[in-house]
Amino acid sequence: MLIRIKKASEVNPSEITSKEAILGRRAFMTAAAAASGVALLPTFAGPAFAGVRLENVKKTSWGEAEKPATLEGITSHNNFYEFGTGKSDPKRNAHTLKPKPWTVEIAGHAEKTGTFGLDDLIKPHQLEERIYRMRCVEAWSMVIPWVGIPLGDVLKRFNPSSKAKYVAFETLVDHAQMPMQSSPSLPWPYLEGLRMDEAMHPLTLLAVGIHGEVMPNQNGAPVRLVVPWKYGFKGIKSIVKISFVEKQPPATWNIQAPREYGFYSNVNPDRSHPRWSQAQERVITGEGGLKALFAPRAETKMFNGYAEEVASLYAGMDLINNF
Ligand SMILES: Nc1nc2c(c(=O)[nH]1)N[C@H]1C(S)=C(S)[C@@H](COP(=O)(O)O)O[C@H]1N2
Ligand SMILES: [Mo]
Numbered sequence: 001m002l003i004r005i006k007k008a009s010e011v012n013p014s015e016i017t018s019k020e021a022i023l024g025r026r027a028f029m030t031a032a033a034a035a036s037g038v039a040l041l042p043t044f045a046g047p048a049f050a051g052v053r054l055e056n057v058k059k060t061s062w063g064e065a066e067k068p069a070t071l072e073g074i075t076s077h078n079n080f081y082e083f084g085t086g087k088s089d090p091k092r093n094a095h096t097l098k099p100k101p102w103t104v105e106i107a108g109h110a111e112k113t114g115t116f117g118l119d120d121l122i123k124p125h126q127l128e129e130r131i132y133r134m135r136c137v138e139a140w141s142m143v144i145p146w147v148g149i150p151l152g153d154v155l156k157r158f159n160p161s162s163k164a165k166y167v168a169f170e171t172l173v174d175h176a177q178m179p180m181q182s183s184p185s186l187p188w189p190y191l192e193g194l195r196m197d198e199a200m201h202p203l204t205l206l207a208v209g210i211h212g213e214v215m216p217n218q219n220g221a222p223v224r225l226v227v228p229w230k231y232g233f234k235g236i237k238s239i240v241k242i243s244f245v246e247k248q249p250p251a252t253w254n255i256q257a258p259r260e261y262g263f264y265s266n267v268n269p270d271r272s273h274p275r276w277s278q279a280q281e282r283v284i285t286g287e288g289g290l291k292a293l294f295a296p297r298a299e300t301k302m303f304n305g306y307a308e309e310v311a312s313l314y315a316g317m318d319l320i321n322n323f
């Protein structure tokens with residue numbers, strides 16, 4: 001059966017509910033309930049909803065003065081090595097990812113742990129929009145209107161113990177859904193980590209949408225991390241596990257090339273990458289061509305412009321050596 005998905009602008013909320021009922025809810029409930037024993041409603045996780053608006057997203061003042069890149073731009077120039085190493089590979093290949101049903105395991109030093117359906121971790125009514133400038137380590141940037149919730153709001157419900165000094169994240173491993181995991185371009189799963197205070201910082205998000213729509217597969221559906229003062233590779237996609245850990249956890253690019261990519265990865269125009277300067281960036285808007293090469297140049301700011309919010313996290317630290 002072919003089901004035509006309407007453009008977001010054509011869909012009204014009552015239709016979304018009935019689409020859920022028809023397309024996914026029963027199958028999802030069965031699978032998710034079997035996996036976790038919890039009743040779950042798939043409100044934003046799933047390919048059936050690609051291009052469908054998220055409802056009742058609270059607007060915030062974050063980035064209200066910025067002009068976001070187009071959805072076309074944000075979904076056409078990606079890094080997601082599970083779908084290939086080229087910027088246009090994820091758009092072409094990520095259709096094999098099945099973001100529904102989706103569960104996330106919460107593990108480690110916390111009072112409560114277990115496996116949870118995504119809609120149990122992030123309630124649709126909690127969603128807010130925040131427009132953040134995002135800076136890739138490859139010296140390009142984009143302004144992205146994320147939909148999500150602060151990561152800390154999710155984490156604190158599990159009552160992490162005093163042993164939880166860091167938070168570790170893992171992406172799905174599934175060679176059928178992520179065919180390029182058969183290639184050794186990176187060690188799998190993709191791993192990332194944050195210090196506990198970074199994870200709990202109110203700027204840090206778990207995002208489930210972009211431009212008011214469910215997260216496109218190539219951007220890390222159904223749930224990915226967003227840390228706007230760090231280089232883009234900290235923003236791990238398609239997360240299946242979050243662990244409270246005592247020691248600094250492994251992070252993929254740091255393992256892969258420790259001289260080039262540190263654990264902190266804070267945006268820092270004064271700390272060059274060994275092979276290129278980080279002082280400037282190409283601002284990709286998605287208008288007038290998607291290629292970073294033709295995008296206008298801007299000066300990169302310390303902590304990607306979020307110094308006022310986050311500099312205190314690193315007071316007294318040498319940010320050249322702790323890069
Ligand atoms: N699992 C996974 N997460 C990932 C990556 C990846 O290859 N695999 N690439 C990272 C890099 S280098 C960047 S710049 C951002 C890009 O996010 P975007 O494509 O949504 O702009 O995702 C990050 N998260
Ligand atoms: Mo990146």
